[in-house]
Amino acid sequence: MTTTTQTAPLVRATGVTKKFGSGDKEMVALSGLNLEVREGEFLSLLGPSGCGKSTALNIMGGLLSATEGSITFGGKTLTEPSRQIGMMFQQAVMFPWRTTLDNVLLPVEIFGESKKKYRAKAEELLSMVGISEFAGSYPWQLSGGMQQRAALCRVLLHDPKLLLLDEPFGALDEFTRETMNQELLRLQAHTKSTAVLVTHNITEAVFMSDRVAVMSARPGRLIGILEIPFDRPRTPDLQTTSDFVALVAEARKMLELQ
Amino acid sequence: MTTLAPASTTTAKVKQQRPDRDTKGAGWIALITIAVFLLLWQFIPQTGLINRVLFPTFTDTLAGFVQLVSGGYWWEDLGKTMMAVAIAWPIGVAFGFSMGVILGTSPFIRQAITPYAIAVQALPKVVLAPLLIGWLGFGSESKIALAVIICFFPVWIDTMVGLALPAANEFKLMQSLKATRRQIFLKLQLPSAIPMIMVGVKHSLLLAFTGVLVAEILSASDGGLGKLAKEFASQLNMPLTYSVVGIVVILAVALVSIADVIERRVVFWSEESRARKR
Ligand SMILES: Nc1ncnc2c1ncn2[C@@H]1O[C@H](COP(=O)(O)OP(=O)(O)OP(=O)(O)O)[C@@H](O)[C@H]1O
Ligand SMILES: [Mg+2]
Numbered sequence: 001m002t003t004t005t006q007t008a009p010l011v012r013a014t015g016v017t018k019k020f021g022s023g024d025k026e027m028v029a030l031s032g033l034n035l036e037v038r039e040g041e042f043l044s045l046l047g048p049s050g051c052g053k054s055t056a057l058n059i060m061g062g063l064l065s066a067t068e069g070s071i072t073f074g075g076k077t078l079t080e081p082s083r084q085i086g087m088m089f090q091q092a093v094m095f096p097w098r099t100t101l102d103n104v105l106l107p108v109e110i111f112g113e114s115k116k117k118y119r120a121k122a123e124e125l126l127s128m129v130g131i132s133e134f135a136g137s138y139p140w141q142l143s144g145g146m147q148q149r150a151a152l153c154r155v156l157l158h159d160p161k162l163l164l165l166d167e168p169f170g171a172l173d174e175f176t177r178e179t180m181n182q183e184l185l186r187l188q189a190h191t192k193s194t195a196v197l198v199t200h201n202i203t204e205a206v207f208m209s210d211r212v213a214v215m216s217a218r219p220g221r222l223i224g225i226l227e228i229p230f231d232r233p234r235t236p237d238l239q240t241t242s243d244f245v246a247l248v249a250e251a252r253k254m255l256e257l258q
Numbered sequence: 259m260t261t262l263a264p265a266s267t268t269t270a271k272v273k274q275q276r277p278d279r280d281t282k283g284a285g286w287i288a289l290i291t292i293a294v295f296l297l298l299w300q301f302i303p304q305t306g307l308i309n310r311v312l313f314p315t316f317t318d319t320l321a322g323f324v325q326l327v328s329g330g331y332w333w334e335d336l337g338k339t340m341m342a343v344a345i346a347w348p349i350g351v352a353f354g355f356s357m358g359v360i361l362g363t364s365p366f367i368r369q370a371i372t373p374y375a376i377a378v379q380a381l382p383k384v385v386l387a388p389l390l391i392g393w394l395g396f397g398s399e400s401k402i403a404l405a406v407i408i409c410f411f412p413v414w415i416d417t418m419v420g421l422a423l424p425a426a427n428e429f430k431l432m433q434s435l436k437a438t439r440r441q442i443f444l445k446l447q448l449p450s451a452i453p454m455i456m457v458g459v460k461h462s463l464l465l466a467f468t469g470v471l472v473a474e475i476l477s478a479s480d481g482g483l484g485k486l487a488k489e490f491a492s493q494l495n496m497p498l499t500y501s502v503v504g505i506v507v508i509l510a511v512a513l514v515s516i517a518d519v520i521e522r523r524v525v526f527w528s529e530e531s532r533a534r535k536r
Contacts, residue, residue, distance in 0.1 A: 063433055080436070087434040093427050096527040097449045110435045110445070138527060 008075065009036035010162060010194050011060055015069035018055050028219035029055045033069070035213060035222060037162070037196055042188060044197045044205035044212045046251065052220025053198040054166050060196065061087050061164045074161070083111060086160035088168040092147035094139035100126070101135040104154045111158065118157060125153035129183055145176040149183070156187060163188065163195040170199075178236065181208060189232065202251050207239060214254045223254050314497045322497025323504060332486060336505070339470055339482040342398055346405030347466040351459055354410035358417020358455075363443060368418070375414075383408045383469075387476050396479040405469030409462040416458030420451025453528035460517045467510060 018030040030052035037043050037060075045053045058064040060071055062081040071078040073085070086107075094103045104122045105115050126132045129149040131142070139147055148169060155163060168184075169177040185208060188195050199205050205212045212226040228247060230238060238244055300316040302308060314322070326332055361368040361375075387404050394400040424446050432442045474484025483502055490499040 058430075061434055063430060081434050083436055085434070087431070089427050089430065091425075091427050093425075093431045095428075095446070095449065097452075106445075107435050110432070110437045110441055140527065 008039070010039045010074060011035075011037035011196075012072045013056070013060065013069065014071075016056070016059060016066045016071065017068040018052065018059060018064065019067045030059075031219040031221050033220075033222055035225075037194060038210075040192060040194055041210040042185070042195045042197070042208055044199055044209040045215060046199060046202060046205040046212050046255070047215030047220070048217045048255070049200060050220075051215045051217040053200075053215060055220065056215075057087075057164050057166050057196065057198050060162075061085050063087075083107075083158065084161045086155035086158070086163050088151055088155050088163070088165045090167045090170045092139070092144070092151040094142075094147050094150060096138060096140050099136050099138055100131070100142065100150050103139060104150055104157060106154060107158050122153065122157055125156055126150070128187065129153060145172050145180065148172060148180060152180075152184065152187065156191060156193075159191060159193070161193060163193050165195060165197045167198055167200075177204075182236075184208075185232070185234065202248050202255070203239065206244065206247050206251060207234065212251060214251060216255075223257075226251055226254070311494060312496060314500065319497045319500045319504075322495075323501040326498055326501045326505075332483075332502075335481050335483050335486045338398070338480065339474065339484065340509075342401050342405060342470040342473075342482065343463075343466050346402045346470060347409060347463055349402070350406045350409035350462050350466055351413050353406065354413025354458065354462065355417050355455070357410070357414040358421070361414075362418040362421035362447075362451075363439075379411060379415075384472055387473060391473075391477050396477040398480050400477065401470055401473035401480060401482070404473045405466045408469035408472075409465035412458040412461040412465070413455065414458075416454045416461075417451060420454030421447045423447075423454065424450045453525040456521045456525055460514065460521065463513055463517055464510060467506075467513070471506065 013033050013035045016030060016033040017028065019026055019028050021027055033052075033056055035056075045056060047053050055064065059066050060073075060078075062071075062073075062078050062085070065079070073082060094100070095106070098106070101119075101122055104126065105118060108118045109115055123132060123135060126135050126149075129152060131146050131149050134142055134146060134150075139150070142150065148171075151168070165184075169180045172180060181204065184195075197205070197208055199208075206226075206228055209228050212228060214223045214226065215221060216223050226247065230244070296316050299319075303310045303313045303315045303318075361371060383404075386407060387400075390400040390403045390407075394403055421443075428446055428450075429442070432446055437445070470482065471484040474480065474482035475488050483506055487499055487502040487506075490496075490502060
């Protein structure tokens with residue numbers, strides 16, 4: 001964690017502003033966001049609903065263009081989606097006419113690569129998240145949590161450098177969410193990828209991240225960045241330590257003061 | 259791993275266990291209704307309350323049916339009708355599908371054509387029959403043309419609507435993978451649209467049948483079941499007229515049943531995906 005500051009950032013957002021609509025109906029969803037995402041780190045975007053977290057993430061993923069400012073990814077200006085970036089959404093977004101395995105293989109199919117080559121890897125990922133016996137089942141035969149596990153496998157399949165996760169487990173119950181978060185941390189460490197997680201859950205943000213970027217609502221703005229110095233791998237008991245509680249309180253204070 | 263879910267097209271939300279009981283009850287009710295209906299059909303014409311020539315009894319009709327089927331000369335008419343349907347329906351489906359794809363993937367063309375589409379939809383297309391007969395003659399061409407014109411519309415609309423069904427997130431996923439427009443169409447939009455398209459295709463089958471029969475009734479020279487019914491009716495041979503109508507009903511039910519089975523095989527996921535999309 002101490003050396004990461006030395007390496008060049010994987011993503012750099014410079015003065016990113018996003019406005020929706022025009023004229024009277026113009027609204028600023030995101031205002032002058034300056035943010036660096038370091039190679040290999042786990043960063044959370046924390047903020048109240050409607051503060052522009054998803055907007056910021058979609059811009060970083062090249063799905064939306066910024067009204068002002070720019071994004072660089074791996075040193076180059078980002079103008080369109082990249083296959084080095086994997087995105088996950090609040091819904092699993094599984095196609096019901098494909099089996100779980102075929103859903104996981106969708107990215108390589110779209111990249112025009114041989115599905116055979118990736119099949120073993122897809123199966124390995126499925127068994128790592130504990131749903132290998134559902135590889136041949138259809139998504140609608142899986143629970144919501146199982147579907148998100150499959151979505152996690154899909155995003156990891158082609159080893160993207162950067163994971164952009166928009167409340168990926170937000171629709172799941174508390175218990176499933178905690179295990180999914182654990183799994184995510186484990187797989188992120190395993191694949192040595194960089195992750196940006198959008199959340200409005202303070203504890204979750206602090207537990208998961210190396211740094212938490214706290215945002216304020218209307219217009220969406222970065223308030224500050226909180227460094228989370230705990231060692232990895234992290235276990236759930238970390239959440240009861242006084243250091244952890246203090247960091248959560250600090251994040252809450254930043255959100256309330258804005 | 260329970261597989262093929264029953265994809266009933268009408269009642270979307272009924273869960274799996276309930277229909278078993280309901281269909282058993284419904285089966286009995288249907289049987290009783292049919293029995294009562296046949297009894298009334300048999301005895302009311304005999305009472306003299308209604309004209310027995312125009313409304314023959316069930317057994318008279320059955321005798322006519324046997325006479326017709328054993329006579330053999332109607333096979334040619336049956337063949338002509340089914341042949342016309344077999345030609346018109348695929349043409350209508352192909353045309354409707356192409357229109358649906360063009361309009362469903364190009365907002366510009368859609369905006370340009372929508373007003374005309376609405377006008378065409380509002381038109382009772384049977385009115386074109388005399389025009390088509392004038393242009394194409396009394397043969398099978400005008401018959402097929404009318405059937406095509408009547409049957410392509412639902413496929414067109416259902417394809418267009420179906421292609422717009424995927425949720426914003428599904429498009430976002432595809433975009434984040436840098437899928438080409440072609441890939442988005444083939445791997446997302448088209449499969450999403452298939453349940454809807456199948457409904458249109460089934461609907462168009464019956465409309466093609468209707469179109470062919472109407473054309474046959476209007477212009478008798480090419481033959482077909484429509485012509486047969488018209489001729490028997492003009493001879494006041496009601497048992498035979500009824501028999502032809504009965505055959506048409508049986509054919510229609512059979513065609514729809516086959517289409518239903520195919521639909522269930524093709525869109526095995528449809529029930530769940532519909533539930534998922536509220
Ligand atoms: N396509 C759009 N058109 C118009 N306004 C939009 C659009 N997308 C987002 N907005 C607006 O921009 C603001 C920020 O939206 P965004 O989805 O980024 O918030 P968020 O922080 O992700 O919220 P949540 O936590 O509820 O997901 C909101 O006020 C929203 O109404
Ligand atoms: Mg959001």
